[in-house]
Amino acid sequence: MRSAVVRTDRYSTGAIVFHWLIAVAIIVNLWLGIAHDSLPRDWKAMPVHKALGITVLVLSLARLAWRLRHQPPPLVGDMPAWERGAATASHWALYALTIAVPLTGWLMVSGGAVRRPLDWFGLFPLPYLPVGRAAGSFGHEAHEVLGFALLGLAVLHVVAALRHHLILRNPTLVRMLPILRGSNID
Secondary structure (H helix, E strand, O other), rough: OOOOOOOOOOOOOOHHHHHEEEHHHHHHHHHHHHHHHHOHHHHHHHHHHHHHHHHHHHHHHHHHHHHHHHOOOOOOOOOOHHHHHHHHHHHHHHHHHHHHHHHHHHHHOOOOOOOOOOOOOOOOOOOOOOOHHHHHHHHHHHHHHHHHOOOOOOOOHHHHHHHHHOOOOOOOOHHOHHHHHHOOOO
């Protein structure tokens, strides 16, 4: 009888699923948020943007809970201290932004002068936060600034992952790819 081996050099399946679901949702939502004025009105981009934002919020809170209960694999061997610090700080900043950006959007919608419908993909209504116009105005500004910060940090995250894979030739990227779970980089 073979005993189960827990690999410490790879992310868990849960972490990988959360990562890619959130990544795809954020890419689509950043595009909708930035391009919604130029999209056809019958696409109803903003209701989708809001529903997808709430989805990102829920998934990000679940991912954070998962992360606090499941230790990620250690960073690859010979990274300099500054790079380890930057990697750790950027990961925690991504967690913070994937929660803060949807929350500020919800704040903006809840405190807006005109309340537009807020539902989850037309399936059920979502509650408005109990806030006034000042909070809605703050939410609007914060949502835009933090959204662009998230975009910048996401680009940096992708560039860093590609650097590890293509230039440094270490397994940092591969251990987050679900299609390569059983493969070896060597």
